[in-house]
Amino acid sequence: MDFFKALGGGSLLKDKFISGFLFNPRARANYKRAKAMGIEQNFRGEGEIKGGLFIVGKGRTGVAYQFIERNFGDWAPLSEIIEICTRLKNQQGDSEDSIASRDYE
Numbered sequence: 001m002d003f004f005k006a007l008g009g010g011s012l013l014k015d016k017f018i019s020g021f022l023f024n025p026r027a028r029a030n031y032k033r034a035k036a037m038g039i040e041q042n043f044r045g046e047g048e049i050k051g052g053l054f055i056v057g058k059g060r061t062g063v064a065y066q067f068i069e070r071n072f073g074d075w076a077p078l079s080e081i082i083e084i085c086t087r088l089k090n091q092q093g094d095s096e097d098s099i100a101s102r103d104y105e
Contacts, residue, residue: 004049007068013050020048021072030073055081057088064088 004012021027034041053076055065065084067076 003054004051006054007050007052007066013068014048015050015072016048024071026074027072030071030075034073052076053081055084055088058092061088061091 001012007013015021015024021031050069050072052069053065053067054063056062057064064087065076065080067074067080
């Protein structure tokens with residue numbers, strides 16, 4: 001639950017089934033998109049808490065990217081995720097190269 005609270009700035013991001021899904025055209029569209037893609041879901045669990053994504057860098061880098069689910073079924077844009085992960089990988093490679101070059105000096 002701490003992860004979900006962190007996404008919500010200290011409190012859970014919750015929405016009721018009726019207002020957050022049935023009366024929310026965006027959430028229903030997200031559901032239809034997932035179903036069309038063959039993504040299976042189950043109806044176990046709490047069901048009212050919204051989630052998201054943190055990408056955390058190595059060491060003391062901290063949170064490099066944060067995505068918060070505003071409507072049920074929102075997904076972080078894949079292009080942004082790939083960009084951030086590529087940048088982190090390149091930064092890690094650069095720091096390893098500089099450490100290796102210092103070792104040989």
